[in-house]
Amino acid sequence: MIRLRFLFILLFVSAQFCKAQLSTKEIAVLKHELVKAVENSKLTDSLSKKLNALPHKTALITGYAGTLEALKAKHSWNPYNKIKYLKRSLKTMQTAINMDKENMEIRFMRFSIEHFTPSFLGFSKDLDVDRKEIVKHYQNNNFGLADDALIKNVAKFMIDSKRCTAAEIKILKKYI
Numbered sequence: 001m002i003r004l005r006f007l008f009i010l011l012f013v014s015a016q017f018c019k020a021q022l023s024t025k026e027i028a029v030l031k032h033e034l035v036k037a038v039e040n041s042k043l044t045d046s047l048s049k050k051l052n053a054l055p056h057k058t059a060l061i062t063g064y065a066g067t068l069e070a071l072k073a074k075h076s077w078n079p080y081n082k083i084k085y086l087k088r089s090l091k092t093m094q095t096a097i098n099m100d101k102e103n104m105e106i107r108f109m110r111f112s113i114e115h116f117t118p119s120f121l122g123f124s125k126d127l128d129v130d131r132k133e134i135v136k137h138y139q140n141n142n143f144g145l146a147d148d149a150l151i152k153n154v155a156k157f158m159i160d161s162k163r164c165t166a167a168e169i170k171i172l173k174k175y176i
Contacts, residue, residue: 066092
């Protein structure tokens with residue numbers, strides 16, 4: 001009886017943990033929805049609630065949550081809330097990077113947030129570090145789980161950002 005109860009508890013906990021992880025298909029849908037959320041505050045809030053409800057977030061999911069916090073700053077009209085959401089976003093992004101320092105997609109999300117943040121606010125301190133890390137991934141042809149579309153889009157964004165050196169642009173151009 002005790003073994004059966006233990007097995008039931010173990011299966012329940014495992015099922016709850018699996019619910020916390022998103023499938024590859026769910027992540028693809030989430031990425032698609034994130035693009036729409038750039039111009040849709042209600043979708044931003046909805047996605048944010050969904051991700052924050054997950055009990056065990058991976059580094060990538062934490063990065064997506066940080067990106068959504070930045071989008072909340074974009075959508076807010078109140079300057080105080082803009083700063084509050086931006087600070088929270090960058091703190092969440094640092095947490096995601098601490099969880100997986102080698103994840104190019106997370107580095108790119110933080111880079112893009114800081115790229116679009118006005119420099120006079122002082123929140124763009126990681127641009128150079130993230131740029132170098134992203135280029136290092138291209139140099140080493142090390143993209144982890146990133147798909148071809150993401151690899152191409154990140155390379156194009158990095159070149160278009162005008163924040164890369166001529167040598168870095170040469171490396172990135174091989175992927176677009």
